[in-house]
Amino acid sequence: MTDAQKEMVVQKVGYAVWFGGMELRAAIWFVAALFEVEMTEATEIVHGILGDCAVVEMTGIAEKIGDKHVEH
Numbered sequence: 001m002t003d004a005q006k007e008m009v010v011q012k013v014g015y016a017v018w019f020g021g022m023e024l025r026a027a028i029w030f031v032a033a034l035f036e037v038e039m040t041e042a043t044e045i046v047h048g049i050l051g052d053c054a055v056v057e058m059t060g061i062a063e064k065i066g067d068k069h070v071e072h
Helices: 003-018 024-035 039-071
Strands: none
Touching: 003 024, 003 039, 024 039
């Protein structure tokens, strides 16, 4: 598996955790096994992806709020 493929898988795992399809601890274990890293590093990777998910979600919410203010 290439690094790009691993990154794509990790993003999908992050979104699965964000939307409730996967437990956080399971995602960390999965990432640790995929990249063959320590649990602390895997935790940082998963938390980074969850942070990205939060930014995307909050940006979408802010855009919707902005759109409503423009309409009125």
